[in-house]
Each structure stands twice: as structure tokens, then as C-alpha cells.
Amino acid sequence: MTGHNSFSSRSHTCGELRASHAGEQVTLCGWIQYQRQDLFVILRDFHGLTQLFIPQDESGAQLKEVLCDLPLESVVRVTGEVRQRPPGQENKEMPTGDIEVCVRSVEVLNACRRLPFEIKDFVKKSESLRMQYRYLDLRSVQMQYNLRLRSQMVMKMREYLCNLHGFVDVETPTLFKRTPGGAKEFIVPSREPGRFYSLPQSPQQFKQLLMVGGIDRYFQVARCYRDEGSKPDRQPEFTQVDIEMSFVDQDGIRTLIEGLIQHSWPEDKGQIHVPFPCMTYAEAMKYYGTDKPDTRFEMKLVDISEAFKHTAIGFLQDALNKPQGCVHAFCVPNGATHFKNKDLEVLRELAKTQFNQEVSAVVVKSDGIWKSPLSKLLTESEKQQVCQMTHARAGDLVLLSAGQPQDVCPALGKLRLHCAELLEARGVGIRDPSAFHFLWVVDFPLFLPKEDEPGQLESAHHPFTAPHPLDADLLYSQPHKVRGQHYDLVLNGCEIGGGSIRIHNAKLQQYVLEETLKEDKGLLSHLIEALESGAPPHGGIALGLDRLISIIVGAASIRDVIAFPKSFRGHDLMSNAPDFVPAEDLKPYHISTTWPAGAQKNKGQEP
């Protein structure tokens, strides 16, 4: 026997009985969802709801006493006969609504205490209450759907990788050594004084070593760790679908992943089409002001510098007179209709305070009349040109900004998203909630200037990414111009994956680490040694599973696709982790707590 009822004491789930089962003796197990008129009880399990009918004869008296007095959410096992509901009493909303089970016997498996809230309203409860009573929250239809869809999608991914394409599922250690610059890695004290393991942010080194070891095709649904304090919607532990293969190029990995997502895509979410579109990093920054464009809607950025070649406006002149200086803009269709003056004020303020950029708003009135502080200072031809370049028409709003492209584009890109949200809040459909727009972003720069030391370069992603073959020579002369063989996968404006073709040449890797990045060469000597020992060319990718699933199910947070997430401060509100550990228990690890001045020392620890 297979299916949902094998090995169990029920004959059917609460979601499967139909009119065709009428006359059958069945056993159901589940939770009491509600009781009605001392006559009906609705029983619930993970699969659905079934109406129980209590016979109104002598035999039913005791059943009624048991079933109707039980607190909601109590667990029972009932046996009885399936029968069609009397005509007119069917419930078309309910998959089992054609039948009811006439109860013959009942066994109370566990009475529930009176809960502090009703389960059905639970989703409206505060986030912290949901987390504290997660085991109740998990009973909700939405959480059951999310976790089951996640399980099924991962299963299909495994079938694709393992059964169809010969990938090997290999588990890699999570107790590892600190990587250079691994400031976000949790540490784990060992029993040797001063020595610590660390919980890695990804199996990057191990997956490359597996390629050196001839595993050829590796995957793992890998637990990863990142200690970021309290960033919103980040979890200290998260899951990535980690993939690496040998003798492959960028195209190969991209085709593999497109097939993977198509194969595992949930049927009820419509079809997705492959190949996914592909955009360079330069294009993404230029048209969307971000490396993860939300391509579900237009409102692309346009370079309108050309329109202001001869402008009389001072701040535009100033910007354009500098090398690379530019003016960019985007048009919000019907923005003039939907946005009030106050909204425009808020947008300008936002750009200034949050994105550090001055933005001017132009409301395009009918017949080419502008409402804007700039209006008087512009010639008709300039106005016309701006409208032409941004495709702005009467009733539209144009937002423009001047300066260096690396400042202007990101600010406008963020405003673009903000405008979309604002329009949606006003009831204007901008992004189809059932649309899934996948996009590859490629040709990233290999190195970026260090934020706190701009003369120094750091890896844009990580030091193992191979340079673009066409830029190989630039590495030694103009490393900041080198593009990397890195690719990001973007879905609906969120980065859901990233990977690269790796450096497999030991000398090249050593050069990048020592000469370009000035890393301590000792820390990765085992990797260099491995590359010298017959490393095949290889590349891979990691998909952020929590994020991917949360977008697919339309969850507000990745916490809704994780069974037991941490709160945004990294706490488990149910068990109260992390918790104080007695000083005595720290001794085997040769560590002690250094209490900050004024801290409470008496929480389970001696001073």
C-alpha cells in the first residue's frame, strides 16, 4: 500500500472522500475544526476537511457527548460510514462537500487545552505570536501548502540532477576552517584551547575540491550560515541548492539551471519558458539602475544627456561638464494622474536622503505643457526631446537626475521600484502577481574598489571566479576593467542564484589572490595545491532555495517557507535560543564570557 495512508491507523485522509465512497466503512484521524448544532463536527487534517454526522438515535447520544464537548483542536479517531449528503446540503466549496461520515465510534486521542486564540484567525496574529506557537501556525492551510510545495519542488530538482543528469549528492562538512575575511562566519569552539571551527557561508571550497577529486557533477541541498546580526528577512542559517560540474562553460550551466527550474516548477504556477533572457551587468545598471532588474514592468531608465547639450540650467551644466557626467530619467506612465504633489515631494525627499541624489520631477500636462520648476528654464525643443526620449505623454511623470552614472542610475533604479509600489498601492496594476520573470545577468566586473580603501581591489563575488577569456590580458594591466565569468539568476527583481566558471589554473589563482587581492597566501594554500594536482576546468552555481520558494508561493517573507525560522534578531522565540550557558559548561571549550560593562552577569552564568 502506498500513498498518504500507508502504515497508519486511518483508512483515508480528511481530504479524499467523494460521493463514490458512499457506503464504505472508513477510519479518519484528525483535529476538530468546529462543531455545529450538536449534529455536525468538521474534522481536519493536512489534506482537507470532512464533515462528521452524529446519528440522532440512542447510539449517537454518547458520541455527541464526546465529540461536541471536546475543545476545538482536540485529536480524535473516528470510524463510520460514508454517505451522500441529503440533496441541497452539498457544499460545493469543499472538495469533500458531497459526503459526510456517519460516525459509529470515536476515540479521543488527545484533548486540546483551550488555546489562547483561535487557529483560523492565527495568520492575523502578530509575527511574534506565530513564532512562539509555531506548531500551531504550521497547521494553517498556507504553511502546509508552503512546506509541502517546497518539499516537492526540491524532490523534483533532485530527480532532475541525480536521475536525469548523473549528478552526485555529496554532503560537505559544516565544521570547517575560517575563510579569509570570513567576518560573517559563526565560530564553534573546540576542546583545544584557542582553536575554533567555523560554520561556512557556502560549500565553495569543498565543491571545487570535489571537482579536483573527479566527482565530475556534484550537487547538495546545503545548509549555510551567515552571521549578519539583525538584517531584516535574513536568517542565520539558510539553504542553497549547490551545484558544480567539470568540463562545462557558462552556457552549459545556464542551460542546466533553466532545465532544473522548468523540471521542478509547480504545475499550479503556470508554465515558464526557456531559455531565460540574458542581460549584461552594464545593461542592467544602465536601464534599471540595479544588477537585479525587475523586468515585470517597463519604466526603464534613459540617458537624456543629449537633450541638455546646450542647456542653460546650472546644475545640469555642472553635471555634464564633468567626465562621464550624465542626465538620466524614467517615465511613470499616468504618474501625473496618480501622484499628488505630496507624493512628488516624498519621492524627491527619498532620493535625497536615502539614495543621496537630487531628483527633479516633471509632470507632463496635456498639449506639451510642463509642470515643473525646470519648465521655465528649458526651451521647447529641449522639452520635446525629453518627451521623445522618455516616451512621455500627457498625464505621465518624468523623474530625472544628473551626475555620475554610478550615482544617478542606482538612485533612479530605486525610485523606479518605489514608484511601482506606490502605483500598486493606489490600485494601478503594474506587476502581474502571477508572473515569473527570470533573467540572467552576466559580464559582471571581476573586481571592485574596496569601499573603505578605494585604491585596493576586492572580488566582486569571490576570488575563485575566472576572468572573461576576452579580458584575460587586462588582468595584469588594468584589473578593474576585467569582466568575470560570473552569472546571476534574477527572478522578479530578486537575486535567487549566482555562480561562475572557476579559475582552475593554480598560477592564475595564486596571482589573483596574492597580487590582485593581497590575500595572505597561507590561508588558501590547500586550494592552490589542489589546483596544481590535476584540477579539471569547472564551474557551478548556488540557488537560494528559501528566497526562490518564497517568491513562487508569494510569501511576504522567507520565514513563511521555513518550518522553524529565527526572528529578525536571530532568536528562536519558541525555545528561547540563543540562551545563557553556565560558565561551568564553557570550561571544556577554554572560553569565558567577557561581559560588557554594565551587562547583567547573573543570567545563569557566574560572573
Add this chain to the structure above:
Amino acid sequence: MTGHNSFSSRSHTCGELRASHAGEQVTLCGWIQYQRQDLFVILRDFHGLTQLFIPQDESGAQLKEVLCDLPLESVVRVTGEVRQRPPGQENKEMPTGDIEVCVRSVEVLNACRRLPFEIKDFVKKSESLRMQYRYLDLRSVQMQYNLRLRSQMVMKMREYLCNLHGFVDVETPTLFKRTPGGAKEFIVPSREPGRFYSLPQSPQQFKQLLMVGGIDRYFQVARCYRDEGSKPDRQPEFTQVDIEMSFVDQDGIRTLIEGLIQHSWPEDKGQIHVPFPCMTYAEAMKYYGTDKPDTRFEMKLVDISEAFKHTAIGFLQDALNKPQGCVHAFCVPNGATHFKNKDLEVLRELAKTQFNQEVSAVVVKSDGIWKSPLSKLLTESEKQQVCQMTHARAGDLVLLSAGQPQDVCPALGKLRLHCAELLEARGVGIRDPSAFHFLWVVDFPLFLPKEDEPGQLESAHHPFTAPHPLDADLLYSQPHKVRGQHYDLVLNGCEIGGGSIRIHNAKLQQYVLEETLKEDKGLLSHLIEALESGAPPHGGIALGLDRLISIIVGAASIRDVIAFPKSFRGHDLMSNAPDFVPAEDLKPYHISTTWPAGAQKNKGQEP
């Protein structure tokens, strides 16, 4: 395109070309295994070996130069034409031995340095060298087989659970709170002073909470952690196939697991038969002196107390005069032939020093004559009775011991295993190396006396195990007599899994925790609260995946089925983890190292 070559720059693996491919143009990628006579090169990948033939004409000169001068283990891509080997030159030992590939072009993908040892001899190298250069060790046929079999077996388990029986794969947190008595749990400092996460030994609490949350059927291939210092053949992180389901009894879980193992069993390991035999804990202790009997061979323990009712031998008298006193023995068939006097001396010494028990050896000579210090002190009838009871015949060896059963049986049980090993070392076949004997052991005691405080009870397994229904009342009067609904799965004398039906009643759970075990009730209050909130009856099991796979592939150690294991001291010899962390990097976690007196303080940390 599916299979091993999709998305890659090869057309075939090195293991798949046959005579039927003759005439095809192929591209192979792989490692140079060896070169011969400047004429042949053997190319290797994960799938096998293929012979390359270098044409002896002008076109071949350059190919010869490249291919024959490359160090072994260099990585190349070759294209060429498949052709049948000339008659008489086929290699029947080699799956591709009917063909060779006549090379047309070669690309050196990565030259290998001269390795410090030859790959083919690698398995004979020391364990520490294998660990240090694990990426080379992984290229061995055996490691490739082990890791690939593991991946495939886990995949089949997932198909069985997820696709056939509706189980939901749920990931549970590894950053959790310390459990009561969790002395073996690694701790992870958080950024809040004095507060620590811990890495759990199993997802026990989470899987039960998932049942309370209505997930109904859960599984996870779960990473677990145990800090045991340096026990041989234990790993600080290990993997268990973790399973829990609702509305199930012991039989249901056992049938589920038998099906799981049968479904995932590797084809090349023969058939296994279900149901597995089942033995009570009491029987296992009585007949094998252990709760994990190796049932691949007989030599069972026998209670021979009856034979000595009227004995004149002092130490037997003494033992039998005490309550529960007994004499047990087992017979080693042909032991008299295979064991020398010195062996018997060693066995007695072993029993005394290691197992803390006096053991007497009786060599049964032909026609009932005994060679034993006991011989003169026993009557003929006593001797006859002993031989009858132990089925000892001429040429056999009988080992006997007297005392309390809880001392006698375990000592004899260990001697039984030791004798089997000794016989095998002498070339006597005792255990079929291709045999797989599964066994359920059930009806364990629920509680055991604490070792350091025998008046107190502790859980034999864990405090969540439900008592045997027949013993429910004993819980309140004679808790030490209560059997638990626990079951262990044993394979060839190793425990490879264990589980139980859990307590789902909050009051019962509270009684066990507070009254029987005297635990601090605050620590598990969230679990009690969950049981009160409509917890279904549930039970589960966890299988030790590393151990299971290592037995199936016949590995000497679980390290041989783990890609990157730790050394027995918990070190990663490749990367040198755990490693010293600068004191500066400990500050965010509010901890500092407390150096033992005389320790080296200068290893990367300030004092």
C-alpha cells in the same frame, strides 16, 4: 539530452565506448592514467578507462610530444575516432577493452605537478596522507564507488518516502537551544553577551513539533552534531535519515523502514528479505550478551546454571548462592582445533582486564574428555550436561563464566565476538562477508539506573519514549520495570537505527520529566505546551546513514563513505581546522580564550 554528458564539452565518458561505437568521432575529457611506448595513453574519468592510440604518422608526432610528456594526472580533452582494437589486442578485463580512440587532436586543460606519490597506490598510503590530500584520494575507484552508491541510495530513500508514501522533507534548524544534559552539544556564541546557540545531536524536538503542527509525515536527511572529543570512528558531524509520522504504531514504523531499506537496497548487493526478524532486549542480552547481536553466526550464550546445582566448585557455588546468580557459557565449534593454549590465556586475560569477568575455558577432547582446570572437580554427569546444553562436541571449546547475569552476559557476548574475529584471522569462515543480517531489537527498559547515582533513574534512550502499554501502570510504582516502545535496528551487529513511539500526552510527559527523571521543568516547557495543544499520537526513527552505507560497501571506517571526514581527533587535515582565531575576531561574540597554564599563547592569538 540527459545522462552523464549533458551540458558538457565531452561526447562520451571514458567508461562507455564499445565496439558498436567504432567509426564515431568522439570527444573525451579526463586524467592521464598512464602512458605506454609513446603509442598508447590511458585516459581516466569517474566512469572508467579508455585507451588512446597516437597515430604513428606525421600528424601523430606533435600529439605524441604533448600526450607522452605530460605528467600523470594531467587533464586533457581529446577528439578522435573510435576503432576496434586489432584482433588479439582486446582487453577483456576492461569494459572499453574492445576499442581504442585514435587521437586527432588534444588540448591540455591542466598540467599536473609531479605528485608526491602515485594515485594508484594511494589507498596503501597512511590514513593521514589520504586525509591531507583527500581530493586525490577521492579519485580512487573505491571512494568514487562509495560516494556514488551513497548518493543513489539516499535518492531511492527519498523517492520511497516522498513520492510513494507522502512524506514531507522538512529542514529543521541546527542553531538551537541547549537540551537538558546536552554535554555533547557544540555551542555557538551569539553576538549577545553570554548567550549561545547549540548544534543539536538530532532534530528530536523539531520532528515532534512538526507532528503537533499537522505535517503528518516528516523526513529529513539531517546533519547532526556530537562533541565526543576523540572516540574512534565517530565524527563530530554525521548524517541521519530522520523520520516521524502521526497515527502510527511500532509495527507501522517497522514495516515502513523495512520497505525503505528494501526499496533503496543496491542491486549489486543481492536481495534482502522482509520482514526483518525481531528480538526482545531481554532475549538479545540473554543469548548474545548485547543489545545489538551479530546474528550472522551462532555461538549463542546458554544458561548452564542447572548443570551446577550440586557442584563442588567453590566459585560456582558462590555465584549460584546469590540471588539471580548464574553460570552462562557458549561453545566455539572446533575451537579446540583452532585455538592454542596461548589463545585461551589471552581470552581469559581479556575477559578479566577488559570485561571485568573471570572466564573458564573448557577444551572438549574426543570421547568426552575435558582439558580444563575444572575437569577434575566436575562429575561425569555435570560434564555431560554442560556438553548437552552447549551442544559441545569433540574438538569444540566451551567458555563459561559465573556471577550476576548483567555482568556475565555482556562479558561472554564480547568474548563471543572476539572468538569470531580470532577464528576469521585463522582463516575459518565464520561470517559471510556478503551477508546482511538485519534485526529489530524491541522492548528495551524505559529507564536505567544512573551510572554515577544508581538510586536515580535516567532514560535508556530519551525522555520522550512512550511506555509499553502493558506496563503503563508500573510507571507510578516500579518505573525500573517499565518497558519502552523503543526499537533499534541492527545490521550485522551494529546499531544502524533507533526510534520509538513518543509520549503524546502532556501530563504523562510532565510526570516522566519531573517525577521520574527529576529534570528542570522549565527547559522543556515549550514541548509540554505543544503536547497540550492537540498533539497527535506519533512515532519515528532515525537511521545512521554513514554507518549503514559503510556496512553495505564493506568499508573499514565511516570515514570511507564521507567525502571530507575529520580525523579521529576531530581535525580537518587538509585545511587545518579547527584553527586559531585572532582575539580581535572573538570580541563580537563577547568571549575570550582561557588559556590553560603552560599552554602556548602565541598561536595567532594575543594572550
